[in-house]
Amino acid sequence: MEAVPRYTPEQRVRMSLAPPHEPTPTRALRRRHSDFGDHHASPGCDELIVMDDLETLQRAVLRANERGLRIRVRGRGHSMNGSSLARPGELLLTTASASRYRLERPGTITVGAGAAIYDVHAMLRARGLGLLVYNDGDQAAPSVGGYVSAGGFGEASDVHGGFWETVTDVTMVAGDGRVLDCRPGDALFPWLFGSMGQLGIIHEVTLRITADAGAVYPLGERGVVPASAPRWERLLWYTIFAPARRGAAAARELGAIGRRFAHLWRARPDYAYNLRFHRFNPPLIHPAQEDLVAVGVWGDAPGPEGFDHEAFRAVDREVMAMLRRNPDLRRYLQSELTFAGLDHRACFGAEVHARFLEHVARLDPRGVLRRF
Ligand SMILES: Cc1cc2nc3c(=O)[nH]c(=O)nc-3n(C[C@H](O)[C@H](O)[C@H](O)COP(=O)(O)OP(=O)(O)OC[C@H]3O[C@@H](n4cnc5c(N)ncnc54)[C@H](O)[C@@H]3O)c2cc1C
Known part of the structure; x- marks a missing residue:
């Protein structure tokens, strides 16, 4: 068995991800x-x-x-x-436009699904408070609902675990129109993270927050999260989740794929994030209930004219082949460039895939939200 890799902040490259557009009006x-x-x-x-x-x-x-x-x-x-x-x-x-917030229970914030995670954090920081986990890159990127739908992790996951560990309540409308209030401990709760919105549309989320020493929780405050306008570069990445004890091997194998395709992009140094285990890992992220590592390769992608879709399909095939060789690895497909026809069963593993489809069939029998 390999030694458990622990990544120091110096080894961890900030995923100051990227793209070329502002939030779409x-x-x-x-x-x-x-x-x-x-x-x-x-x-x-x-x-x-x-x-x-x-x-x-x-x-x-x-x-x-x-x-x-x-x-x-x-x-x-x-x-x-x-x-x-x-x-x-x-x-x-x-x-x-769903970006209202309420500070109605000390130690938490309830916020609309459309607010950008990073904007929520920035707003709280101005009050000496903060989110426990938020996206990297120091700019607004995913919305609260989008981050849940992806799974979500960030630099502070080393301490607090994945974003899922910080969520205390999700209000959503299921695919069949029922309003659901979903909390940790509910059988459905772990399946929301990474589900890409196929179980329901998230309306608002309650999150645990931190407070600086001496900060006063403004009980009863409510308002709209101010939206910032980020400017991003044009980046691509591939991320693999592994049990922490397998992180080094996963990083080596993914790094080798990155080097084979280095001519496709301007590669940046490989990254790795520790995701500390507290209560649970969402099955659609990784079924192992233990510390995880997210390892990745990334780079600046060419502009639309120089972008070779076929070549990136070849990268995709190699990443899928890596998953088939290593059944204990998962890819962060929710946040990556993927193409039609992706083999979700191979990505999630047969058992998780089948159980997820059972939840989908129960909550969205008419397939109103179905993606795969
Ligand atoms: C610059 C950048 C930085 C990023 N940084 C990180 C990071 O640090 N950590 C990390 O984990 N990920 C990161 N990501 C990935 C990102 O979290 C996911 O791609 C996320 O899903 C994007 O959220 P969005 O609001 O833009 O969703 P969209 O792209 O609009 O939608 C993504 C999926 O979520 C669904 N969805 C969105 N909102 C809802 C809702 N309210 N209810 C139900 N379904 C919904 C959509 O239907 C779709 O299937 C980053 C991505 C970028 C581009």
């Missing part, structure tokens, strides 16, 4: 729009739903069920797999 979603890095695009949508209050959201989901339509949910469009883009005939639901 809602009306622009009716025209051509794309996701992070402009890798997947939609010609636009006919029907746009702006999520605001819970009742509007529930009505929209019930209507989609009645009409047999599919809903695409878009947070801040910072995913790279096309899952936030409406196909012809689908409804697009944007959470952009």
Whole structure:
């Protein structure tokens, strides 16, 4: 058995991820729009739903069920797999304006799914408070709902674990239109993280927060999270989750793939994050209930003209081959450039995949939110 790798801050490269666009103004979603890095695009949508209050959201989901339509949910469009883009005939639901917050229970914040995680953290820091885990890059990127849908980790995961360890309540509308309040300890709770919104549309989330010594919790304060306008570079990455004791081997194997394809991008130094285990790991992130490591390769991608989709399909195939050789590794497909036809069963493992589809069938029997 290998020694458990512990990464020091110097070894850990900041994932100051990247892309070339500002948050999309809602009306622009009716025209051509794309996701992070402009890798997947939609010609636009006919029907746009702006999520605001819970009742509007529930009505929209019930209507989609009645009409047999599919809903695409878009947070801040910072995913790279096309899952936030409406196909012809689908409804697009944007959470952009759902960014209200309440400080109603000391040690927590309740915030709308559309607020950017980093903006929530920045707002709290101004009060001597802060999120326990938030995205890296020192800029606004994923929304709260998008971060849950991906799984979520950051630099502080070394201490606090994945983002999932910091969530105390999720209010959502399931695919069949039921309003659900989901908490740690509920059988469904661990399946929300990494589900890419296929179990329900998240309306708001309650998170545990930190407080500096002497900071006063402004009990009863409520408002709208101020939105910042980030500027990103054009980056791509591949991340593998491994049990901590397997991190070094996973990093070596992924690093070798990165070097074989080094000509495709301007590579940055490989990264690794420790994810300390506290209560649970979400099955769609990794089924092992122990400390995890997220290891990754990344680089600056060429612009749209020089971008070789076929070559990146070849990288994808190599990453999938790596997973098949190593059944105890998982990829962070929720945050990566992936292509149609991805083998989700191979990514998640047969058992987790089958159990996830059972949850999907129960909560979304008409497939209103179904992606894979
Ligand atoms: C610059 C950058 C930095 C990043 N940094 C990190 C990081 O440090 N750590 C990390 O873990 N990840 C990171 N990511 C990955 C990111 O967390 C995921 O791609 C995330 O899903 C993006 O959130 P979004 O709001 O932009 O979602 P979108 O791209 O809009 O949507 C992504 C998926 O989530 C679903 N979704 C969005 N909102 C909701 C909702 N309210 N309810 C249900 N489903 C919803 C969408 O339908 C879609 O399937 C980063 C990505 C970028 C581009």
